[in-house]
């Protein structure tokens with residue numbers, strides 16, 4: 089999975105999984121452009137801060153990565169937000185945020201990146217979906233729907249752009265020990281460490297995922313080791329399927 093000479097754009101690079109993806113790509117020799125609202129202090133070859141809900145920023149990210157790194161071989165659409173509740177608990181703001189970050193931004197980034205990658209002979213895009221996009225869990229209706237949407241978009245794009253040498257796949261993690269999960273526990277009044285330990289007991293492998301467990305699968309999908317994979321949604325769940 090050597091990536092010397094390759095360049096990558098990673099969104100949500102300041103978050104749990106994103107930071108692990110950036111480390112994994114750079115450890116294999118890739119030069120990486122990091123995108124997040126705040127990218128201060130992240131070790132990378134280019135820093136592209138901004139808000140993915142700004143359409144002009146999302147549309148422009150792939151070109152900005154090319155401008156900074158010379159070309160674009162790998163895109164990891166990892167940024168995401170989780171809103172909780174049933175449809176009847178979902179505000180317009182939750183709807184706009186969830187769709188904006190989890191679906192519209194990856195759509196805009198893929199739409200802009202595909203022609204740029206095609207010009208230089210192809211590349212790989214990895215989107216971060218969720219097990220809950222494949223089989224929904226309770227009380228997170230809009231989050232589950234956004235993850236189903238990105239999984240479906242991945243399958244469509246994987247088919248439609250394979251002929252350009254662009255492989256588009258997704259990972260679908262179950263629970264991962266990141267700020268997204270931990271702040272959720274904290275908000276509901278649980279101690280994150282003991283809640284993570286308890287949750288680990290429900291996973292056949294005996295623990296929930298660490299960000300590196302997901303990053304390594306993303307690395308594989310981004311690398312030539314996955315050269316025949318297009319439009320796959322790969323579950324990474326320690327044996328714990330939803331539903």
Ligand SMILES: NC(=O)c1ccc[n+]([C@@H]2O[C@H](COP(=O)([O-])OP(=O)(O)OC[C@H]3O[C@@H](n4cnc5c(N)ncnc54)[C@H](O)[C@@H]3O)[C@@H](O)[C@H]2O)c1
Nearest residue numbers: 100102103104105125139140167168218263264266267268
């Ligand atoms: N943690 C889990 O249990 C879990 C499970 C399945 C899927 N996922 C998915 O994995 C991905 C990464 O999540 P994580 O757990 O590392 O979460 P995280 O909260 O640690 O990281 C998410 C990152 O996305 C960034 N982001 C959010 N909104 C943004 C915006 N408008 N503009 C720019 N950046 C923005 C955040 O700043 C943050 O750094 C998400 O797509 C999430 O849905 C997580």
